[in-house]
Amino acid sequence: MKNLTILLFLISVGLHAQSKKIDKLINNIEPKVIEWRRDFHQHPELSNREFKTAEKIAKHLKSLGLEVQTNVAHTGVVGILKGGKPGAVVALRADIDALPVTERTPVPFASKVKSTYNGIETGVMHACGHDSHIAILMGTAEVLAKIKNEIKGTVKFIFQPAEEGAPKGERGGAELMVEEGVLKNPDVDVIFGLHISAITNVGTITYKPAGIMAAAQSFTIKVKGKQAHGSRPWEGIDPIVVSAQIINGLQTIISRDTELTKEAAVITVGLIRGGVRSNIIPEEVEMIGTIRTLDYDMQKKLNKEIKRRVPAIAEAFGAKATIEIDKGYPITYNDVNLVNTMLPSLQKVAGENNVKLINAVTGAEDFSFYQKEIPGFYFFLGGKPVNVSLEDTASHHTPDFFIDESGFKLGVEAFVNLTLDYLNTKKN
Ligand SMILES: [Zn+2]
Numbered sequence: 001m002k003n004l005t006i007l008l009f010l011i012s013v014g015l016h017a018q019s020k021k022i023d024k025l026i027n028n029i030e031p032k033v034i035e036w037r038r039d040f041h042q043h044p045e046l047s048n049r050e051f052k053t054a055e056k057i058a059k060h061l062k063s064l065g066l067e068v069q070t071n072v073a074h075t076g077v078v079g080i081l082k083g084g085k086p087g088a089v090v091a092l093r094a095d096i097d098a099l100p101v102t103e104r105t106p107v108p109f110a111s112k113v114k115s116t117y118n119g120i121e122t123g124v125m126h127a128c129g130h131d132s133h134i135a136i137l138m139g140t141a142e143v144l145a146k147i148k149n150e151i152k153g154t155v156k157f158i159f160q161p162a163e164e165g166a167p168k169g170e171r172g173g174a175e176l177m178v179e180e181g182v183l184k185n186p187d188v189d190v191i192f193g194l195h196i197s198a199i200t201n202v203g204t205i206t207y208k209p210a211g212i213m214a215a216a217q218s219f220t221i222k223v224k225g226k227q228a229h230g231s232r233p234w235e236g237i238d239p240i241v242v243s244a245q246i247i248n249g250l251q252t253i254i255s256r257d258t259e260l261t262k263e264a265a266v267i268t269v270g271l272i273r274g275g276v277r278s279n280i281i282p283e284e285v286e287m288i289g290t291i292r293t294l295d296y297d298m299q300k301k302l303n304k305e306i307k308r309r310v311p312a313i314a315e316a317f318g319a320k321a322t323i324e325i326d327k328g329y330p331i332t333y334n335d336v337n338l339v340n341t342m343l344p345s346l347q348k349v350a351g352e353n354n355v356k357l358i359n360a361v362t363g364a365e366d367f368s369f370y371q372k373e374i375p376g377f378y379f380f381l382g383g384k385p386v387n388v389s390l391e392d393t394a395s396h397h398t399p400d401f402f403i404d405e406s407g408f409k410l411g412v413e414a415f416v417n418l419t420l421d422y423l424n425t426k427k428n
């Protein structure tokens with residue numbers, strides 16, 4: 001009994017020393033993370049054009065002794081860290097692209113970069129905070145590389161291009177990375193990802209089990225009527241009036257046929273085009289829009305109902321309507337078991353009261369493509385200065401978007417602890 005007590009004491013001293021060592025490594029990395037982030041911020045690159053960004057990432061990962069793959073899904077970089085002991089495989093993901101936004105913040109490292117996007121001259125800015133993601137993951141890689149011998153398993157660092165969407169006519173992002181085998185060889189067991197949030201206080205982590213961000217599908221509706229003089233509608237079939245009925249019909253699917261207490265769902269018609277002048281009833285109207293869902297059964301039902309109802313409404317008026325719905329982005333779906341198992345790791349680093357359950361976000365995120373293949377956990381990391389009110393906070397994708405760098409350390413701590421805790425508890 002006495003021996004057992006001594007053994008347990010020694011193990012706890014050992015664990016304590018280990019966690020002290022990791023704390024020290026994380027404290028030391030913080031200034032570097034901030035420095036890297038400022039450099040990426042000052043030199044942003046658009047989706048699928050992250051050439052210099054990728055070069056810097058690859059150079060850093062190589063300097064840590066990692067096995068490095070470049071040009072994955074165009075400009076993606078993957079680093080593989082093999083721990084000293086056998087075990088599972090964890091992937092950590094950062095997206096690396098910037099946006100066609102002209103920066104207006106007063107920071108000394110503000111971007112002055114210009115480029116063209118869809119043929120239009122524009123400023124380029126890390127207006128979604130992906131610069132923070134790159135720096136946090138580079139810092140995480142450095143910390144974990146330094147304790148490599150004690151790691152039970154393998155860590156894959158995924159630096160992914162084009163999260164905001166590839167340019168017209170190109171493919172890219174998480175979907176292409178998955179296709180190119182980023183989750184294979186070695187096969188990844190689980191994946192973690194975070195997004196810095198300009199509307200969440202520094203020091204806070206927010207999360208939601210199951211659907212945290214929506215599936216986004218685009219649709220196109222074409223309504224064909226019969227052209228007539230605007231003064232004699234009875235001689236034609238007015239596709240504009242039919243379109244109005246279709247729009248109402250779509251909204252009624254949401255309000256009458258969707259179980260909104262389960263999860264949110266949205267249909268938005270964002271464009272309607274038809275007609276040339278006041279006294280002509282046109283032959284055709286085109287509408288495009290978006291469908292947002294957070295539950296796969298609800299998505300299936302919505303899709304089926306839209307496809308059934310749109311042509312049926314048109315037919316009731318003697319018109320014809322076709323509808324096409326694309327595959328879109330999947331639901332950013334947090335594996336419920338994984339969330340329950342790993343939540344204590346986040347509570348440990350942020351403090352229990354600083355890890356908060358949130359409502360789902362109806363925006364979409366291509367991290368969802370990894371989660372379609374393997375269990376994943378995606379959460380938000382606070383980047384809003386605590387003393388600034390929400391009304392004075394610029395949202396993501398805008399010229400005044402601002403991130404408080406003191407939030408980065410918690411990001412590194414979260415990634416390091418999620419990784420080690422998962423690998424230490426996982427039995428192979
Ligand atoms: Zn974004």
Ligand SMILES: [Zn+2]
Pocket residue numbers: 128129130163195
């Ligand atoms: Zn983003």
